[in-house]
Amino acid sequence: MTSTVPAATEVADTLPPAEPGLSPRRLWPFVPAAIVLGALFLAPLSIAVAASLWRTSPSLQLIPDWTLDNFRYLLGQAGYIALFGKTLLMAVVVTAAGITVAFPFAYFLVRYVSRRWQRIVLLAVVVPFWTSYLVRVYAWQAILGSQGLLNGLLKELGLISQPVDVFLYNDVGVFIVLLYVYFPFAALTLYSSLERFDFTQLTAAQDLGARPDQALRRVLLPQIRPGLITACIFVFIPILGEYLTPDLVGGTKGILIGSDIISFYLGGSFPLMAATALLVAVVVLALLIVFRRYLQVEDLVAGGR
Amino acid sequence: MPVSPRARLIRATLRLWAALVLAFLYLPIVLLILFSFEDSDSVGLPVRSLTTKWYEGIPGNDQLVGAIFTSVLVAAIVACVGTLVGTMAAFPLVRARVRWPNAARVLVTMPIMFPGVLIGVGLLIFLAGVLHLQLSLLTVIAGHLVLTMPFVVLIVSARLQGFDRRLEWAAADLGASPARTLWSVVLPLIAPAIVAGALLSVTLSIDEFVVTFFTIGPQLTLPIYFYTQIKIGVTPEVNAVATLLLLATILAFSLAALLASAIGRIRRARLGSPVADSHSYSWRDS
Numbered sequence: 001m002t003s004t005v006p007a008a009t010e011v012a013d014t015l016p017p018a019e020p021g022l023s024p025r026r027l028w029p030f031v032p033a034a035i036v037l038g039a040l041f042l043a044p045l046s047i048a049v050a051a052s053l054w055r056t057s058p059s060l061q062l063i064p065d066w067t068l069d070n071f072r073y074l075l076g077q078a079g080y081i082a083l084f085g086k087t088l089l090m091a092v093v094v095t096a097a098g099i100t101v102a103f104p105f106a107y108f109l110v111r112y113v114s115r116r117w118q119r120i121v122l123l124a125v126v127v128p129f130w131t132s133y134l135v136r137v138y139a140w141q142a143i144l145g146s147q148g149l150l151n152g153l154l155k156e157l158g159l160i161s162q163p164v165d166v167f168l169y170n171d172v173g174v175f176i177v178l179l180y181v182y183f184p185f186a187a188l189t190l191y192s193s194l195e196r197f198d199f200t201q202l203t204a205a206q207d208l209g210a211r212p213d214q215a216l217r218r219v220l221l222p223q224i225r226p227g228l229i230t231a232c233i234f235v236f237i238p239i240l241g242e243y244l245t246p247d248l249v250g251g252t253k254g255i256l257i258g259s260d261i262i263s264f265y266l267g268g269s270f271p272l273m274a275a276t277a278l279l280v281a282v283v284v285l286a287l288l289i290v291f292r293r294y295l296q297v298e299d300l301v302a303g304g305r
Numbered sequence: 306m307p308v309s310p311r312a313r314l315i316r317a318t319l320r321l322w323a324a325l326v327l328a329f330l331y332l333p334i335v336l337l338i339l340f341s342f343e344d345s346d347s348v349g350l351p352v353r354s355l356t357t358k359w360y361e362g363i364p365g366n367d368q369l370v371g372a373i374f375t376s377v378l379v380a381a382i383v384a385c386v387g388t389l390v391g392t393m394a395a396f397p398l399v400r401a402r403v404r405w406p407n408a409a410r411v412l413v414t415m416p417i418m419f420p421g422v423l424i425g426v427g428l429l430i431f432l433a434g435v436l437h438l439q440l441s442l443l444t445v446i447a448g449h450l451v452l453t454m455p456f457v458v459l460i461v462s463a464r465l466q467g468f469d470r471r472l473e474w475a476a477a478d479l480g481a482s483p484a485r486t487l488w489s490v491v492l493p494l495i496a497p498a499i500v501a502g503a504l505l506s507v508t509l510s511i512d513e514f515v516v517t518f519f520t521i522g523p524q525l526t527l528p529i530y531f532y533t534q535i536k537i538g539v540t541p542e543v544n545a546v547a548t549l550l551l552l553a554t555i556l557a558f559s560l561a562a563l564l565a566s567a568i569g570r571i572r573r574a575r576l577g578s579p580v581a582d583s584h585s586y587s588w589r590d591s
Contacts, residue, residue, distance in 0.1 A: 026401050030409060033394035033454065040451045041416050044427030051430045062434040105326045108319035121323070128330050130554035131337070133512050134531045135547035138540070139333035142340070149332075180329065187326075233418070241420020243515060248535070258422050265426070265519065270434050277426040281419070288418055297414050298463050 045281070052275035060268040070275040080260070084279065087257040090171065091239040094178045095186075098235045099228070101179070102186035110194045122191065125184050133181070137248050140177050144168040144249065169251030177245045185234040189296070193227020229294040233287060240280050334551070341544035359545040369546065372530035379442060379526060380510035383449040388503040390450075391457025392495075398458065399465040413455045424451055425519030432520070440522040448516040453509050457502035464498035493572070497565050504561060508554060 052071070054064050074080050109118050128136060143149045144167035151163045167173050197220060205215035221228075243258040250256070257280060264273035288295070344354040363369060398409055416424060428448050432438045468491070476486040492499075514528040521529060527546070534543050 027397050029393035030397045032390045033413070033458065034409070036390055036450055036454060037412050037416065040428065040447050041424065042412070044431035045423070047431045047435055048423075048427040051434065062430070101326060104319055104322050108323045112316055112319065121327070124327060125330065127551075127555070128334055129512075130508060130558075131334065131551035132528060132531055132547045134514060134528055134535065135337055135543055136333050138535050138543075139337040139340070142336050143332060149336075180333070183326075184330070237418060238420050241422035241515075243422055258420070261422055261426060262518075265429070270430055273426055274430055277423050281423050284419060284423070288415075295414075295418075297417060298459060 048274045049278055049281075051271055052278045054271050054274075056269060056271060060270075062270055070271045074272065074275055074279075083255065083260060084257050086171075087240060088283070090175065090178070090256060091236045094175060094182065094239055095232050095235045097175075097179050098183050098186040099190070099231060101183055102190050102231065105187055106190040106194050109191055110197075111199065118191075118195075122188070125187055129184070134244060134248070137177055137181065137245055140173070140180070140249050141168060144173050144176065168249060170253045171250070173249040173251075174246050174254040174256070177249050178239055178242065181245060182235040182238065186231040189227055189231040189234060190224070193224040193230075193296070197223055226294040226296055229291050230296045233291060233295060237284050237287065240283060337544045338548050338551075340541060341548045343541055359541045360549075362542060363545060363549075366542065368525065369530060369542065372525040372527045373546070375442065375524055376511050376527040379446055379449060380507045382446055383453055383510045384503045384506040386446075387450050387454040387506045388457050388499060391454045391502060392461050392499055394454075394458050395461035395465055399462050413458045416451050416455045417459070421452065421513070421515040422519075424448065425516045428516070429519040440520060442521075442524055444520040444522070445517050445524075445526065448520040449510045449513055452513060452516060453506035456505050456509070457499075460502040460505070461495060461498045464495045468494065496568075500561055500565065504558065507557075511550070 050064070051062060053066050053068065054062055055067055055069065057063050109121055113121065141148070145151070146163040146165050146168070148168070150167055151160070154160045155163070167176070201219050202212075202215045205219045206212065210218065239256070241258045241261075242256050243262050246254050246256045246259050247262075250259075257276065261273055261276050261280075264270075264276060341359055342355045342357065344356040344358075394409075394413070398413070425448065428444065428451075429440075432444050432447070433440055438444060472490055472494070473486050476490045477483075481489070512528060513526075514532065517526050517529060518532075525533075527550075531543050531547075534540060
């Protein structure tokens with residue numbers, strides 16, 4: 001049997017360089033990454049799935065007794081399902097608003113702005129990320145609060161006479177700030193896909209008798225669909241796990257499902273925390289599986305460079 | 306070129322829209338910078354008098370200085386390990402032509418797509434609940450590694466995809482060993498992507514709150530310090546640090562960009578040909 005070993009290496013050595021992938025020697029550089037992601041991503045998530053079916057001892061130790069009680073408890077709470085629904089709705093609304101804001105912005109950049117300025121404006125979109133997310137979100141309190149900038153502006157315009165309390169510590173505030181936080185993701189991915197589009201096609205379509213709106217809908221839209229879907233996913237998914245924004249500008253009225261995960265964490269009930277996280281993960285996974293063909297994750301890092 | 310009044314109107318509208326969007330993006334930044342110079346303790350409008358006392362107070366605040374130090378330490382380790390591991394992983398991902406890279410690619414993109422809270426929950430249950438490890442900076446580093454390393458893989462892969470393999474074959478023809486080819490041909494050409502990946506890792510790690518929140522022990526990182534201060538309601542100092550953070554990041558990125566262009570110029574001058582440049586910028590063309 002020992003003779004087969006040198007024979008195998010000989011074969012490997014004489015493989016044509018055109019198919020380097022067949023040699024396992026080429027695969028080893030991936031091993032450390034596989035270990036990191038396996039041990040710190042796959043294993044933890046699998047354990048979390050299992051833990052959602054476990055219970056805790058009175059001293060809050062995890063005990064691997066299999067039970068559906070966690071899900072029974074959570075789904076039995078009317079407020080819980082409503083919160084989950086509200087989170088999905090918030091994600092839908094912010095995504096729609098994000099695309100509505102980002103599309104004209106990206107379109108303007110690609111069509112009317114010189115290459116040099118495109119890069120500068122894209123950089124300007126990324127720079128806000130270079131300071132603390134927490135502090136940026138917190139700064140919105142000074143804009144949305146009853147003594148804030150927005151109230152001052154509305155008063156100046158004569159639209160209100162007394163400061164109004166409708167922007168902060170509720171869903172409106174959460175919506176505005178989530179739009180602020182996630183709009184750049186939509187802008188960068190939409191820019192990447194619009195930038196690849198050959199706009200002479202629009203002229204051609206109109207030459208052939210299409211109205212401008214028809215040209216946009218029937219020629220441009222199908223070709224940027226992957227970018228559009230990527231943009232939606234990049235805004236939608238993180239909102240499902242948002243905790244900080246609801247915490248800082250949502251108050252008690254503006255909480256999302258992510259706030260519940262943190263409450264269970266702080267309360268020490270790991271199984272309920274895991275069960276809630278699992279419900280979110282199911283939605284995330286379903287979206288990723290359904291739209292996997294369209295996802296262009298690279299666009300996110302491409303646009304900002 | 307569009308000259309009709311209609312086209313001009315569309316253009317003007319879009320321009321106004323873009324300006325409004327940028328104003329929306331920068332309004333909170335302007336405010337937080339402004340607040341960092343505000344004299345009174347209670348942050349908010351209107352700002353009455355300006356001071357630099359919050360900046361002057363930073364070095365004397367041991368807790369804050371400690372948090373900055375911890376964050377920088379964590380980010381440095383995460384960036385070093387993540388960039389090394391991620392860069393290595395990019396090679397087989399781009400070059401091996403077997404079936405498994407698809408699964409590997411999915412594995413690499415998943416942590417980017419998953420909300421941080423889920424990663425935090427998983428790590429907490431696995432490390433603390435099941436393995437009974439003490440939560441510490443090591444567990445924080447583990448969490449940040451999962452978040453940042455995939456970005457390095459992505460950025461370096463993109464660069465490698467546009468890489469002209471003939472440069473390597475030429476080096477081999479000229480007698481260079483694989484190691485020499487890697488060191489003198491491949492790595493210099495993908496260096497900008499490696500640096501970009503490392504910088505992104507640092508910025509992501511320094512700013513990461515949720516995963517840190519789940520994996521940290523009694524220590525403080527900068528975002529955790531910010532969070533506790535904001536919860537207590539003491540914030541002018543927080544705004545000052547956030548302003549400095551912004552400045553430091555801008556400085557780091559400008560330096561990296563300057564360095565990259567300077568190295569490019571030197572290399573072009575030495576080679577006397579545009580080889581080094583032809584793959585530098587638009588990897589997406591390939």
